[in-house]
Amino acid sequence: MTSQPAFADPGLIAWLETASDQDLDTLPFGVVAMAPDGIVVAYNKAESTIAGLRPERVIGRHFFSSVAPCTNNYMVAERFVQEAELDATIGYVFTLRMAPTPVRLRLLKRPDARRMYLIVERRMPGEC
Amino acid sequence: MNADQTRESLEVLTQFLYVAPVGLLQFQSNGAIELVSPLAAQLLVPLNPAGDLSNAYAALAPLVPDLARQVREFPESEGPIVDHSRCAVTAGGRRFVLALTVRRIHGDLHMAVLEDVTALDEREQQLQRDQERFRAIFANVREYAIYTVSLDGIIDEWNQSLAQFGGWRPEDVLGRSLDMFFVAEDRQDRLPAVLLSRARQNGSVETEGWCLRRDGSRFWANSVITILPDGEKALRGFVVVSRDMTERKRVEDELRRFATTDPLTGAFNRRYGESCIVKALDESVTGGQRPGILLLDIDHFKSINDRYSHEAGDRALCALVNACKATLAETQPVVRWGGEEFLVLLPSTDLDQATATAERLREAIRHASVPTRNGVIRMTVSIGGAIGQGESIENLVHRADTALYTAKRNGRDCVVMAA
Structure with missing residues (x-):
């Protein structure tokens, strides 16, 4: 595989499409890969560590309604539903282990891709 | 509990809080958020996208702008500071209604509970609108x-x-x-x-x-x-x-009266009278009682009209009907059968009773007097009667008619009953 992409890399989604689970685990930021219907199909180590959830607990479940309900609103979940193509980066706050955790989210979706992605990176409070 | 069990237990608890459908915040008096559940983030981040959910007062400001003051001024060591307060907020161009409760748990420890009650609120508003609509209807x-x-x-x-x-x-x-x-x-x-x-x-x-x-x-x-x-x-x-x-x-009763009575005399009209007779005959088949009819014909009525006037003749007809009604029960209707011919229906009778009734009618009419300009009119009637014997109305009337004819031939002012 080519060298590791960065969080904001334009080619990220192409890289993710062909990445194996081991490849995903090498990334320093969290990756949640979903089927078009929102069911989690891959959940990398970085995400698992900071969320405090093992992949087995997460894979096969609907991400927005049952794994991370904090994202189940118009800012995140609804965008994946409504928009055919998505590449948006927003500031958000996760509640990983019930602590408010400022994060940066990148929403990735393409009509020709087999999966859609939520990329998660911590940010400093005050950063955008 | 070993390390694996601890981890397992922690994961289970974490999951429990992740999916709990109520937003929870635990914070200190200075507003510092110690613990926050995912649903709280789901509801609060859109209200303050640039924020970081580190301070409860900042995060809840769109709902309760002066929460810091309320917490500061709350005198008890524990208890509700905000109690199920409904707050309407706008986010992403949409209106939401959130219910907020804030409690002092103990000393510096405070908790906020947050719930999306938008749908519930809409239902209550709808109910309110319906009630107002009804009130308007009822008032009018x-x-x-x-x-x-x-x-x-x-x-x-x-x-x-x-x-x-x-x-x-x-x-x-x-x-x-x-x-x-x-x-x-x-x-x-x-x-x-x-x-x-x-x-x-x-x-x-x-x-x-x-x-x-x-x-x-x-x-x-x-x-x-x-x-x-x-x-x-x-x-x-x-x-x-x-x-x-x-x-x-009132209108219906009047219509019924118009449809069934003779306007001049107040007796029933012939059509209604016939239906009464038919009904009485039908009921006699099952009931066993026998109906009787009396046909009354004023003697020499034409000469009364000629001698006094048609108007006086009309009054004579009325007098006859009144005399009959005064003698009869309400169940024994008086019917105007023809111009100067009347019929009385006795729904349940026998030969003796019918004869006696006919004689009383004859007497009553004899005693009736109609004062006119040209003198007092007195009149007599000939009466022919028949008791029903499970026959048709035509047959019954024919027998009474034949009896009436006999009464006329016998000199008038008398009663003849059919055999």
């Missing part, structure tokens, strides 16, 4: 009373229509049975209970009858009682819509 209907009763007929609400309809005040009707609107006769027959039972069976029932006003006066009402469902399977009670039909009944 004049001829109708609309009210609900429980399953056993107890009036459970009052509205303006009851005041307009019968002068009823809330204290008059609340908690009382709808029996109170019915007249004594209907109450004795347990009519209200019967109506509710029928409504229950068929979904609704329509009835007409007397209704009472608060001042005790009665009026004719048309009522429709409909079941009031409670969900899909149960019943909550009934809705009653009553309409004052006094005017319509």
